Amino acid sequence: MILENGATHFGLGMQVKTEAGRQRTGKLWSNLAEVCDLLRIPAYSSTAYDPDLVFQHVQFKAGQRIHTIGQPFDMLYIVNSGFLKTVLIDELGNEQVLSFPMKGDMFGMDGIHARKYGSEAVALSSCDIIMVPFKVFTALGRKQPELEVALYGVMSRELIREQTMVSMLGSLSAEARVARFLVSLSERFADMGYSGKEFNLRMTRQEIGSYLGLTLETVSRTLSAFNEIGLISVEQRAIGLKDINALRTLRRLPPSRARAKQDAAKAKKAESADLEIAAV
Amino acid sequence: MILENGATHFGLGMQVKTEAGRQRTGKLWSNLAEVCDLLRIPAYSSTAYDPDLVFQHVQFKAGQRIHTIGQPFDMLYIVNSGFLKTVLIDELGNEQVLSFPMKGDMFGMDGIHARKYGSEAVALSSCDIIMVPFKVFTALGRKQPELEVALYGVMSRELIREQTMVSMLGSLSAEARVARFLVSLSERFADMGYSGKEFNLRMTRQEIGSYLGLTLETVSRTLSAFNEIGLISVEQRAIGLKDINALRTLRRLPPSRARAKQDAAKAKKAESADLEIAAV
DNA sequence: CGGCGTGTTGACTACCCTCAACTCGAGTGG
DNA sequence: CCACTCGAGTTGAGGGTAGTCAACACGCCG
Structure with a gap:
């Protein structure tokens, strides 16, 4: 000793x-x-x-x-x-x-x-x-x-x-950060002999957000979006990875339901613009 | 040897x-x-x-x-x-x-x-x-x-x-990052026996931006803003620190000329809103 | 039961990025 | 000598990403 x-x-x-x-x-x-x-x-x-x-x-x-x-x-x-x-x-x-x-x-x-x-x-x-x-x-x-x-x-x-x-x-979007975080967790769990596809998060959304330089709301929304697209399944802290390769290379969320929302917002703006023009 | x-x-x-x-x-x-x-x-x-x-x-x-x-x-x-x-x-x-x-x-x-x-x-x-x-x-x-x-x-x-x-x-605004970057450079120059108040940057705006997780335009604009407020003087790569303590503790840029612009924009928006209402 | 922490979702907004035009200075070559 | 290019830097306009504020659902525990 x-x-x-x-x-x-x-x-x-x-x-x-x-x-x-x-x-x-x-x-x-x-x-x-x-x-x-x-x-x-x-x-x-x-x-x-x-x-x-x-x-x-x-x-x-x-x-x-x-x-x-x-x-x-x-x-x-x-x-x-x-x-x-x-x-x-x-x-x-x-x-x-x-x-x-x-x-x-x-x-x-x-x-x-x-x-x-x-x-x-x-x-x-x-x-x-x-x-x-x-x-x-x-x-x-x-x-x-x-x-x-x-x-x-x-x-x-x-x-x-x-x-x-x-x-x-310094360089990645919120979605890419969350995606890589999940992949990195998956790899560490796999190294430890656990499943790399199904695992439980041990930390809160708040803590993940702080780690990734995001707010807890953005983390939550991003996980929900991944879930809707079918990249992962989420239920509270239980995570299931459905498409690890997509997560690994993801840079920006592909157009989807969220896109629809944005289009709707744009349409509304255009509408407003029309109204303005009409008013003038 | x-x-x-x-x-x-x-x-x-x-x-x-x-x-x-x-x-x-x-x-x-x-x-x-x-x-x-x-x-x-x-x-x-x-x-x-x-x-x-x-x-x-x-x-x-x-x-x-x-x-x-x-x-x-x-x-x-x-x-x-x-x-x-x-x-x-x-x-x-x-x-x-x-x-x-x-x-x-x-x-x-x-x-x-x-x-x-x-x-x-x-x-x-x-x-x-x-x-x-x-x-x-x-x-x-x-x-x-x-x-x-x-x-x-x-x-x-x-x-x-x-x-x-x-x-x-993870947590600071663009202005705070640039401010702390300048302070940190100042301290390192002072340690080396050079002036901590007047020095030349050795790197481009692009490199500073990459280091701070910002674009070169944001770095340039922020330096210009500090210059207008009198916190520093800038001329290309020549920097003069006028108020190191303000830079050290800066979190968000105080209202100024930029603020005036924002107010103007807001006023314009309000105007649009009025028009919309009028149109409806 | 009620309080609390966690998580989800919506609406709005602001900060910063993108794209673009322009200036300036250094270096090069006709 | 001037025209040219090229990179660095500045500034403006506009839009998108993610932050803020808020309401609500859920599980846990005293």
Whole structure:
């Protein structure tokens, strides 16, 4: 065990107090091989590793905060199961959703630079989170070079994910954003061994909207439109993908019922115009 | 020198061939202390370091590419002087500007994960770039733990920067985005020892627009509006900030000349409405 | 039961995009 | 020297996308 305060991390069922002030019961430990597997680090040489090096799990219930903005940084977190969101709070108290971590994702990395977390992580469901003290994290990389590269790779993957988000927010229509969001969720569920075609959203329309730079109404309307066209089925949070390829390449909603509405509106405007002309 | 192919990195004025296919002349080398200073790594213990460990500089002229998307990853880059942009190219060939690296910034980190660069870096002016082979980078961290933390910190800083961008793109008005962009440029120029009040933009309206998720026309109009209100002065690429605090906190443009136009439009609409009613 | 959070849908509006014309300056070549 | 092109930038007119405001339905829980 590399932890300085290793003693406090042993013992089944002990109480763990987090900075968020809640008490939870720790239940499981993972070894290095399990953690690497979880992080999708492929070439992990199964050479002898320290059997005493174990990583603590902590359970969170929906609504609980894993860390908050400004809290001193010392841990990185890896999702073993469950769903979360990470959010930024702006000067007016508005939430901006940054990501929806799920199984295999690491979060908390934005705290490294300033030694304070730059965002807040909240459980959207019951979660099992592996906590990795940053010092252990770096010590690992020092001992096993190929692991170090993999750890940089995890951060790099996160950078790419955010670049993709920036690109989406900067250039895609609301429909395309929602479509890609569904596809991306589908792929992540499929990776986790669940169905990529039928799944339940774990987040509200509000949270999806914040994540995609849209209002909750626009998200709701877009899902309804996809439903009418037959691209998906929606019923509250239950989603069924009917045509993933169409969603994958969608840029603008094809003319449809919505089009009819617009035409009607145009007709009305034309009518008004006629009336104006008539009046003059 | 830690490089395997170290020999090719010695000799003043030798020719260096980059993957982009251009030939340039290397001129300078930096030691570790200089590089750390450039990266704003504060607590660099000046304990004995390898005097043979030097980092190669390469010069680029405006328009030249430092790396392209998909190119095999092996180097990280640090800007010693000059201005660049990094861009993503989408499936239709459209550019999405991701960042404007300048003195002290590192780029290329998005290549670590897939061992291929995920974006393209282009010089906007003459540039002096320090090239750090990724292997040297990781080897450094292994030898000097406090340096390793700093290196993770550099990546963490980049993560935070992109989170901030996502938040901006998701929630701010066009005016607020442009205002914050100017403030952020101002602060970076001030950090570099230049004037934070008067500076020249190194990028086109198009590039600013892409970066901010706006069209070039909106950027141009917004700058003109700021100019009319007296927040800034603009003449082509020359910018003068007159009221930085107003720019920093701006959320929506205050009523002005533009407001007058809107009122006029409203009046016209009301007039039309009257006509419609009269007609009916 | 009533309150609350979530989600849907409608009507209206405003912000920003699109398309277009024009200016300006740099570079080129007759 | 001037005409020409080309890219960058400015400005205007008009329209569409998505935001705002509002009403309503539904499920959950005290």
